Amino acid sequence: MVSLSKNQSVSLAKQSSSLAKIHFGLGWDPVAQKKGFLSLLFGGSNNEIDLDASCIMLDNTGNTIDIVWFGQLKSECGSIKHSGDNLTGAGDGDDEVISVDLLKLPAHVEYLAFTVNSFRGQTFNDVENAFCRVVDQSGQELARYQLNEQGSHTGIIISSLRRNGGQWDFTAHGIPCHGRTIDDMNPQIIETVVVR
Numbered sequence: 001m002v003s004l005s006k007n008q009s010v011s012l013a014k015q016s017s018s019l020a021k022i023h024f025g026l027g028w029d030p031v032a033q034k035k036g037f038l039s040l041l042f043g044g045s046n047n048e049i050d051l052d053a054s055c056i057m058l059d060n061t062g063n064t065i066d067i068v069w070f071g072q073l074k075s076e077c078g079s080i081k082h083s084g085d086n087l088t089g090a091g092d093g094d095d096e097v098i099s100v101d102l103l104k105l106p107a108h109v110e111y112l113a114f115t116v117n118s119f120r121g122q123t124f125n126d127v128e129n130a131f132c133r134v135v136d137q138s139g140q141e142l143a144r145y146q147l148n149e150q151g152s153h154t155g156i157i158i159s160s161l162r163r164n165g166g167q168w169d170f171t172a173h174g175i176p177c178h179g180r181t182i183d184d185m186n187p188q189i190i191e192t193v194v195v196r
Contacts, residue, residue, distance in 0.1 A: 025094030079104035117155035145172035
């Protein structure tokens with residue numbers, strides 16, 4: 001397993017000999033908050049963070065082919081599936097998973113961009129221990145990116161996959177965005193992910 005820093009890339013083919021399917025896992029925790037008397041009295045004990053993982057399929061010029069998110073849990077071609085929306089971030093391990101059948105991906109899909117956004121408008125100042133990881137079909141973790149930055153942004157372009165001579169390269173981005181939906185973030189996604 002390769003642990004990546006921001007803007008680092010790794011060839012997934014070098015990590016797994018027969019890569020056919022991958023699972024993109026995303027996890028996070030709410031920042032532990034101190035509970036004072038007034039916050040308990042007025043119902044301030046809600047310590048849940050609703051982040052949404054999405055995957056955007058792009059061609060080599062950056063045109064959007066399809067988007068998989070909590071409102072559309074499966075790509076039209078059937079190659080990408082979303083595990084569903086986690087509303088709290090509670091528990092250990094992956095909070096949301098996007099599964100990709102690389103062999104079923106249409107040939108004109110050049111990039112897969114993975115994003116995280118807060119539809120409710122909670123910021124990443126309220127989030128800690130956020131990470132993304134790539135796991136192959138046998139359950140082996142190939143790459144992991146630990147997101148250490150916090151801030152007032154509501155979205156992150158966390159990572160991407162790019163075709164490279166029939167193989168796939170995984171890149172950790174960690175680029176903050178201020179969009180609350182995937183559509184809000186789209187121009188910045190293209191600017192970040194697509195190689196010009």
